[in-house]
Amino acid sequence: QRTIDQCEFIVAAAKKKNIPTIIAGDFNLLPETESIKVVEKEFKNLMTEYSIKTTRPDFDDGTDKGGQVVDYVFVNDSIKGNNFQIDNVEISDHYPLILDFDEK
Secondary structure, three states, X not given: OHXXXXXXXXXXXXXXXXXXXXXXXXXXXXXXXXXXXXHHOOOEEHHHHOOOOOOOOOOEOOOOEOOOOOEEEEEXXXXXXXXXXXXXXXXXXXXXXXXXXXXX
16 A cells, blocks of 8 residues: 555645646556556556566575566656667666657
8 A cells, every 4th residue: 555655745746737747667566556656647658558578586585576667767758758768788686778758
């Protein structure tokens, strides 16, 4: 429930002004969670839009597991994504997310 409440707060804060908006970050939530669905009701999920399969290198250290989508970029209708990609360079436990965009 806590992550649902947090996502509802993020959406409400982002919608306070009608301006071009990008919400990006490490949510540590899997795509099918209710929390992500809360954000998807109001913002376009570029992970889905661009069929991104993972935002983390593939690993399993017994505590944490890679090879999943847990990082997200959401945009509102005022943002036109020209290109979105994941750079599969292992410099962290998360891949860089690269968005080329214009304001509509």
